[in-house]
Structure formats: C-alpha cells, structure tokens
Amino acid sequence: xxxGIRDKVAIxxxxxxxxxxxxxxxAEQLMVEAYVEAMADAGIEPSQIDAAWQSVGFDAMNIGxxxxxxxxxxxxxxxxxxxxxxxxxxGTEAFRGAVYAVASGAADIAMAVGVEKLxxxxxxxxxxxxxxxMFDMIxxxxxxxxxxxxxxxxxxxxxxxAAADLKRAMAHVSVKSHANGAKNPKxxxxxxxxxxxxxxxxxxxxxxxxxxxxxxxxGAAVAIVTTPEIARALGKKDLVxxxxxxxxxxxxxxxxxxxxxGSYLHTTRIAATKAYKEAGITDxxxxxxxxxxxxxxxxxxxxxxxxxxxxxxxxxxxxxLDGRFDADGANPCQIDGGLKCFGHPxxxxxxxMIYENYLQLLGRAGDRQVSDPPLFGLSxxxxxMPNQNVAAIAIVGMEGx
Amino acid sequence: xxxxxSIGAYVPLMRLQRAxxxxxxxxxxxxxxxxxxxxxxxxxxxxxxxxxxxxxxxNCLAGTDGVAxxxxxxxxxxxxxxxRQNAGIVKDALNLDDAVLTIDAGTSQKAxxxxxxxxxxxxxxxxxxxxxxENRRARPASEDELINGDAAAALLVGPGDGIAxxxxxxxxxxxxxxxxxxxxAEFDYGWEAxxxxxxxxxKLAGAAIGGLLAAHGIEGSAIxxxxxxxxxxxxxxxxxxxxxxxxxxxxxxxxxxxxxxxCAQPLLLLAAALxxxxxxxxxxxxxxxxxADALLFEATDAIAAPRRAIGLAAALSRxxxxxxxxxxxxxxxxxxxxxxKRAEFDQKPVLTALYRNRKxxxxxxxxxxTVTGTIQFPRSEISVNQNxxxxxxxxxxxxxxxxxxxxxxxxxxxxxxxxxxxxxxxxEFEGGGRMLTxxxxxxxxxxxxxxxxxxxxxxxxxxxxxxxxxxxxxxxxAAEGN
Numbered sequence: 001x002x003x004g005i006r007d008k009v010a011i012x013x014x015x016x017x018x019x020x021x022x023x024x025x026x027a028e029q030l031m032v033e034a035y036v037e038a039m040a041d042a043g044i045e046p047s048q049i050d051a052a053w054q055s056v057g058f059d060a061m062n063i064g065x066x067x068x069x070x071x072x073x074x075x076x077x078x079x080x081x082x083x084x085x086x087x088x089x090x091g092t093e094a095f096r097g098a099v100y101a102v103a104s105g106a107a108d109i110a111m112a113v114g115v116e117k118l119x120x121x122x123x124x125x126x127x128x129x130x131x132x133x134m135f136d137m138i139x140x141x142x143x144x145x146x147x148x149x150x151x152x153x154x155x156x157x158x159x160x161x162a163a164a165d166l167k168r169a170m171a172h173v174s175v176k177s178h179a180n181g182a183k184n185p186k187x188x189x190x191x192x193x194x195x196x197x198x199x200x201x202x203x204x205x206x207x208x209x210x211x212x213x214x215x216x217x218x219g220a221a222v223a224i225v226t227t228p229e230i231a232r233a234l235g236k237k238d239l240v241x242x243x244x245x246x247x248x249x250x251x252x253x254x255x256x257x258x259x260x261x262g263s264y265l266h267t268t269r270i271a272a273t274k275a276y277k278e279a280g281i282t283d284x285x286x287x288x289x290x291x292x293x294x295x296x297x298x299x300x301x302x303x304x305x306x307x308x309x310x311x312x313x314x315x316x317x318x319x320x321l322d323g324r325f326d327a328d329g330a331n332p333c334q335i336d337g338g339l340k341c342f343g344h345p346x347x348x349x350x351x352x353m354i355y356e357n358y359l360q361l362l363g364r365a366g367d368r369q370v371s372d373p374p375l376f377g378l379s380x381x382x383x384x385m386p387n388q389n390v391a392a393i394a395i396v397g398m399e400g401x
Numbered sequence: 402x403x404x405x406x407s408i409g410a411y412v413p414l415m416r417l418q419r420a421x422x423x424x425x426x427x428x429x430x431x432x433x434x435x436x437x438x439x440x441x442x443x444x445x446x447x448x449x450x451x452x453x454x455x456x457x458x459x460n461c462l463a464g465t466d467g468v469a470x471x472x473x474x475x476x477x478x479x480x481x482x483x484x485r486q487n488a489g490i491v492k493d494a495l496n497l498d499d500a501v502l503t504i505d506a507g508t509s510q511k512a513x514x515x516x517x518x519x520x521x522x523x524x525x526x527x528x529x530x531x532x533x534x535e536n537r538r539a540r541p542a543s544e545d546e547l548i549n550g551d552a553a554a555a556l557l558v559g560p561g562d563g564i565a566x567x568x569x570x571x572x573x574x575x576x577x578x579x580x581x582x583x584x585x586a587e588f589d590y591g592w593e594a595x596x597x598x599x600x601x602x603x604k605l606a607g608a609a610i611g612g613l614l615a616a617h618g619i620e621g622s623a624i625x626x627x628x629x630x631x632x633x634x635x636x637x638x639x640x641x642x643x644x645x646x647x648x649x650x651x652x653x654x655x656x657x658x659x660x661x662x663x664c665a666q667p668l669l670l671l672a673a674a675l676x677x678x679x680x681x682x683x684x685x686x687x688x689x690x691x692x693a694d695a696l697l698f699e700a701t702d703a704i705a706a707p708r709r710a711i712g713l714a715a716a717l718s719r720x721x722x723x724x725x726x727x728x729x730x731x732x733x734x735x736x737x738x739x740x741x742k743r744a745e746f747d748q749k750p751v752l753t754a755l756y757r758n759r760k761x762x763x764x765x766x767x768x769x770x771t772v773t774g775t776i777q778f779p780r781s782e783i784s785v786n787q788n789x790x791x792x793x794x795x796x797x798x799x800x801x802x803x804x805x806x807x808x809x810x811x812x813x814x815x816x817x818x819x820x821x822x823x824x825x826x827x828x829e830f831e832g833g834g835r836m837l838t839x840x841x842x843x844x845x846x847x848x849x850x851x852x853x854x855x856x857x858x859x860x861x862x863x864x865x866x867x868x869x870x871x872x873x874x875x876x877x878x879a880a881e882g883n
Contacts, residue, residue, distance in 0.1 A: 123742040140825045146813030157850035205813040256785040262809035
C-alpha cells in the first residue's frame with residue numbers, strides 16, 4: 001500500500017476571485033484576481049513557480065485548448081502548464097497535479113489554477129454539450145439537474161421517505177447554504193431565503209426546484225503548494241498540509257452493471273474510505289468537523305452526507321432536518337455558501353472548496369469563521385452524474401493533526 | 402400460392418379530438434363542422450412512418466418464432482427519407498439478418514396493396530414482411546387534417562396456408578388524379594370529391610372488385626369481410642352494394658377512432674377483418690389510388706387458434722385522449738415554437754460511427770459474456786463484470802423485446818425536448834442488463850421507481866441542418882392496457 005500524501009505537501013498560498021455574473025470580465029481577469037491574492041499570500045515571485053496545472057470544465061466557449069491561455073494571462077515563466085478536465089471535479093484534479101508534482105520532488109513550488117467563464121452562453125444553467133460520439137447516439141444528455149434529480153427518486157423508494165419529507169430536507173440544505181453565503185463577500189448569491197420560498201419555487205427537474213440547484217457562475221481560484229520545509233524556509237509558521245487526495249472514477253458499473261440502485265454515489269464512498277485511511281481519520285462523523293461538499297443540487301449534498309460516512313445510510317435526510325450540517329451544527333457544511341451560493345465556476349470549484357477550508361483552518365474566514373477551529377477540512381468535488389462520475393476528495397488540516 | 406402468416410398493427414398513443422381541430426379553425430373554415438366528430442390518431446413528435454412500421458412489424462412478428470424473413474417491404478407515401486432506404490432502417494431495427502432484400506414502395510395510396518400483391522405472388526421465395534405506414538401531413542384547416550390518421554400495419558406473408566390463404570387479386574390502373582403531391586411539395590392538391598366518388602371509387606374500384614369476383618367465379622354474397630381502405634364516407638358501403646356484398650360484411654373504416662392512414666388503411670382493415678374472421682371466411686381487400694387493387698383471401702383453420710401477434714384491437718386500445726390542437730400543430734411541424742437556446746445542440750450525424758454501431762443503435766443489441774454470463778448494454782471489449790473482467794468474450798444479446806423496470810427517473814423541464822418535461826432515467830431489464838433511457842408516451846402517473854416499461858424504436862433527434870433523423874430506442878409505460 002502506498003504511503004499516501006499525508007503531510008508531504010503544504011499549502012503556501014491561496015486566492016479566489018469573487019464568484020458571480022462577471023459580465024465585464026474575461027477568464028483572464030478572473031484568473032489574475034485569484035492569482036494576485038494567492039501570490040501575495042504565498043509571498044513568492046513568478047519565477048519560483050516550477051509547474052502549473054490549469055483546470056476548466058467547459059472549454060469550447062471558455063479559454064480554448066491547452067495551458068497556453070493561463071501561461072499568457074499570468075505571464076508564467078515558461079514553466080510546464082498542463083490543462084486538465086475531469087468534469088466538475090476538474091479543480092481538485094488540478095490541485096492533485098500540483099500536489100503530486102511537489103510530493104514527487106519534481107517541483108519545489110507548483111500551482112493549480114481553476115477558472116470558468118460560464119456566463120457567455122446567452123442562457124442560464126450549464127451549457128449543453130456532447131458527451132462523445134457513441135454516448136450521443138445511445139445515451140441521454142439531459143441536463144445536470146435532470147441527471148441528479150434521479151437520486152431523489154431512488155433515495156425515496158429505497159428508504160421509504162415520503163416525497164414531502166425529502167423535499168423539505170432538500171429545502172433545508174439550500175436554506176442553510178443561503179444563510180451561510182450571505183456572510184461571504186465573494187459569494188455569488190448573498191440573499192437568505194426561507195424554506196417556503198425554496199419549497200414553492202418553479203420545478204426545474206422533478207423533484208428539484210429552482211432553489212435546489214446551485215448557481216452557475218464565473219470565477220477562478222488558485223492554490224500554490226510546496227513542501228513543508230520550503231514553506232517554513234519561506235517564513236510560514238502555521239502550516240496547512242494536505243492529508244489526503246483521492247479520486248474515484250466510475251468504470252461503468254453503475255450505468256451498465258448490476259447492483260447499483262441509483263440512490264447514492266458509488267465513487268464518493270470509495271474515495272471517502274480511501275481518503276480517511278490516507279489521512280488517518282478513523283471516525284469521520286466526529287473528526288471531520290468542516291466540510292465543503294459538491295452541492296450542485298440539494299439532493300447531492302444530502303446523499304453525500306451518507307456517502308462520506310458522516311450520516312448513517314438512510315439517515316441523511318433526518319440529520320439534515322436536525323440541523324447537523326448547519327453553521328452551528330456538529331458538522332458544519334458549506335460554511336462559505338457552497339456551490340449553491342458561493343457559486344459554481346466548474347474548473348475553479350474544487351480549488352474554491354480547499355480555499356475555504358484553508359481559511360477556516362487558519363482562522364482567516366472573517367464573519368463566517370467557525371468558532372471551534374477545525375482539525376480537518378474535507379472537500380468533496382464531484383464531476384459528471386450519479387451513474388457516471390468522478391469523485392474527488394481532498395482533506396487538508398494543520399500540520400501534525 | 403402463398404398466405405398471410407401473421408398480421409400486426411400499430412397506432413400511436415395520442416388521439417386528437419376532431420372537435421378540437423374544428424374549434425380552433427371554425428373562424429376560418431366553419432364548413433369543417435360535418436367532419437368534427439370522433440378522434441384521429443396522431444404520431445408523437447418522435448414517431449414517423451419508419452418507427453411506426455417497426456412497431457407494427459414487431460407486433461406482427463411476435464407470434465412467428467422461427468420464420469426466416471427474406472424480404473422487408475415498407476410501403477408509405479410519407480416516409481422520412483427520399484434517398485436512404487426506409488425499409489433498411491426497419492430491417493436493422495428488427496435486428497434481422499443482413500442477408501435480406503429490402504424494398505421501399507410508395508407514391509400512391511394503393512402502394513400498400515400493390516406491395517402486398519407482389520409479395521404474395523412471390524411467395525415461393527421465403528417469407529416477406531410488408532409494413533405499410535403513414536404519417537401524412539395535411540394543411541391546417543383542411544379536410545385531410547380531420548380525415549387523416551397516423552398508423553401502421555405489418556404482415557408476414559409466405560408459403561403455406563397461414564391464417565388466410567391468398568386466393569387471387571385483380572388490379573385496375575389508370576392515371577386518375579384525385580389528388581397529387583409533387584416531389585418537392587409539402588401538401589396534397591386535390592380535386593372535387595363528387596367526381597372522385599363517381600368516376601374513381603365507384604368505377605375504378607368497382608371494376609377491380611368485379612374483375613376479382615368474376616375471375617374466381619365468386620358471388621358478392623359469398624364475401625364475409627369487405628375491407629376497402631377508401632377515405633370517403635359511404636364509399637365502401639356503396640361498392641359493397643354494387644358488388645352484391647352483404648352490408649354487414651363491410652369492415653368499419655376506423656374513421657371514428659383512427660382516421661384514414663393512407664396506403665396502410667387497406668392493411669389495417671384487413672387486420673380488423675382477420676380479428677373477426679372464422680375459418681373459411683372470404684375476405685376482399687381494396688386499395689385505391691390511380692386505379693385500384695382488389696385482393697381475395699380465405700381464412701384457414703389456423704385463424705381460430707390464439708395468436709400472439711398484437712393486432713389492431715390491442716393497438717387501438719392503447720390510447721390517450723388529446724385535445725391540444727396547438728400541440729399537434731407543433732409536433733406535425735406546422736408551428737414554429739420558440740425552442741430556446743438549449744435546442745441549438747448540434748445534432749449532426751456521425752455516419753461512420755452509426756454504421757459501426759448500428760446493431761446497438763438501431764437494433765438495441767447489447768452483449769452477454771460467454772464466460773461469466775454478464776449481460777450489458779452496449780457490448781464492450783472488456784466486460785463490465787467487476788473484478789473479473791473478461792476480454793473479447795461477448796456475444797450479441799438483444800434487448801428490444803425484453804421488458805424492464807424503472808430504477809431512477811426525473812421529469813426534466815430544463816433540457817430541450819419537443820414535448821416537455823423530458824422524462825428519462827435508468828431502467829433494468831428482466832434477465833439482466835440496464836440502461837439510461839428516455840421515456841416516451843409518458844405521464845406523471847406512469848413513471849415511478851419500479852414502473853414496468855418496454856422498449857420502442859423512436860426518433861432520438863432530427864438534425865435541422867442536414868435533415869437527418871437519428872433513431873434509437875426509448876422506454877414506454879407498459880402497465881396493463883399499454
């Protein structure tokens with residue numbers, strides 16, 4: 001068994017652009033905004049960057065092919081820049097590239113840049129796109145809410161939850177994230193909502209209404225990583241290190257095999273188990289006191305609480321209604337507003353989640369700072385759809401934790 | 402001589418109320434009131450003559466295990482392709498062996514009977530599957546809009562006695578232009594109904610029937626079922642009267658429930674006749690269009706045996722009342738709705754990939770691992786079987802005829818579909834295998850976790866730029882009565 005990534009790599013600096021409908025900005029301005037913050041936090045010069053990973057989810061109408069647009073926008077020192085795409089888990093994928101480069105010794109300092117310019121499509125929601133020649137002939141492209149809404153149908157049937165109860169639990173997820181997002185100056189959606197508004201919103205893909213869906217935003221986020229030794233040499237004291245970094249990718253079992261019932265994310269369960277082992281976490285329900293999960297839709301967040309082994313299977317909806325994941329609950333989740341309210345610029349989201357956990361661990365989260373400093377911050381970044389996806393988990397924490 | 406071995410039919414689910422058509426148009430065409438009774442079958446947006454023919458053919462072939470089809474003929478005057486053999490698509494959807502002859506017939510309302518006669522005459526060359534299918538477009542506020550109906554019939558004919566023995570036929574051909582549609586025209590151009598009735602129906606069809614009876618030395622009174630697919634009220638009864646055929650032998654023209662399905666109509670009426678026929682019954686079928694074809698059959702003892710083919714009565718009983726005339730106009734392409742930007746998704750066909758994968762795409766053929774027995778769709782080089790993936794061990798495994806149950810679903814109002822919301826989800830097949838699929842002919846009550854569904858060949862998308870039609874399979878509710 002590999003020894004894992006635990007404590008081998010430290011975060012030197014992070015930055016995040018304000019997410020939202022950035023009508024007057026290109027991907028360039030978004031990247032520069034996050035980059036300037038991260039570089040100031042890291043306290044390094046561009047010449048010290050050995051390699052960079054660039055994540056974007058939708059490329060056709062975004063920055064175009066290759067790592068060149070990032071190298072040009074940030075005027076990187078002709079270092080390696082690799083563009084990665086792994087559906088909505090692309091951000092964590094870029095972070096993983098940078099972390100692995102440092103851990104391997106191939107780079108002293110590496111950077112992950114995630115960016116997405118979504119608000120150039122002329123319509124709301126994610127752009128419609130091909131899923132490959134064969135899939136387009138025999139699959140259902142559908143929409144993101146339509147793909148995730150199916151979780152609710154299967155969860156309801158499996159656990160015998162009344163439709164109204166599940167709808168209310170899903171609404172609670174969104175109400176909580178709106179309350180959190182209201183405190184975040186960089187969040188896309190900053191208006192609290194009440195549960196009735198959420199429950200009565202127009203239907204997007206049954207049973208998901210408008211407020212069950214996350215914001216589609218422009219934005220960028222940057223992480224700069226190095227070894228703990230170099231970080232200390234650069235004057236950093238309280239180090240946030242990477243405890244675990246796991247990706248699990250569907251191999252077709254859910255879509256084509258037999259046994260998956262459609263009510264959960266198979267890959268999240270695998271990635272979570274591996275990540276806890278890598279991080280040395282034995283009791284996630286108690287030890288993981290801060291979570292940023294992939295709440296693309298309220299139902300996704302709800303089932304993810306079970307898939308991360310925080311809630312018992314079939315109990316997630318009750319834990320949600322009991323307030324366990326609220327800002328003042330036992331396991332605060334989406335303290336920055338999550339995808340729901342911080343926004344979801346695809347390529348940036350995974351890095352944005354780590355950014356929030358990083359700020360919280362260092363006590364730098366301002367109005368939304370959780371009172372008890374967490375030991376670990378878990379981020380869960382999911383790409384694709386329940387039947388075919390990429391689950392990415394990054395756990396960061398204070399060095400030695 | 403040869404015989405009818407089996408017969409099937411397909412009628413689309415929706416039945417547009419003629420009163421709804423009339424109400425919408427009465428300000429302009431109050432004269433349509435006389436036709437504003439009953440209902441007509443209308444194709445869903447994802448149906449055309451090819452998909453309806455496939456379903457009729459599947460219904461026909463359901464009870465004919467082991468009969469090798471050597472020829473597939475599709476008769477239609479409203480086929481989607483002018484140059485891509487429509488019968489060839491039907492053949493691939495039916496997952497028939499490549500070594501078959503496929504032929505399209507059309508350009509006349511008697512194309513269905515003509516193709517049937519031709520197939521019956523060549524009965525020594527194996528079994529022929531003949532489908533006749535129509536989805537004829539008519540101008541809004543025209544009489545044809547009220548009269549037409551969309552449907553398909555399919556027959557398997559071949560050597561032997563079958564359920565009805567072919568006795569003979571008599572054809573009259575004359576360039577009698579009651580209506581026509583030029584190659585590049587959208588709609589028909591017709592002539593006065595009185596002339597058509599007197600000079601066309603009465604004389605040309607009358608001559609065909611008279612010739613048929615005379616050739617076989619049979620009195621009209623010996624005919625038990627008279628199936629004349631002519632879209633004029635009273636025409637069949639008048640022809641029967643003139644030929645001495647008893648009034649009670651006239652097969653109901655389906656005007657009240659289905660409408661007139663062009664060249665498929667005589668075959669649909671034949672299906673209705675065969676459902677009632679007793680051994681020894683003589684059946685006359687008439688197709689009209691630039692002359693007329695008359696065919697004589699004699700039901701055999703096998704007609705009394707229970708049949709598995711899904712006939713006309715079952716096809717008709719699967720119905721849903723539709724009162725939304727605007728919806729019909731949109732589905733039939735008469736109304737250009739604002740589709741939204743999500744409809745701009747590029748539907749350009751990839752013809753190389755379609756050909757490579759035609760068994761999976763057109764035939765819904767998946768794979769079964771010969772080592773582990775794992776069943777999957779689509780088939781793949783490496784089996785989906787977890788932890789013991791076998792390589793290159795799969796054999797073809799057809800799914801089209803297998804029933805399935807809904808595993809997950811949604812009704813998606815965001816994604817583009819001509820008939821929102823878009824129902825889709827995962828289904829699991831009896832015997833194994835699963836797939837993500839669209840649900841069609843669906844409604845909120847019919848789609849739930851565990852709901853029974855069956856697969857139908859439908860239009861997946863149309864490429865507005867090239868005009869190409871992409872076909873694939875979808876799940877339809879299969880509760881009792883469906």
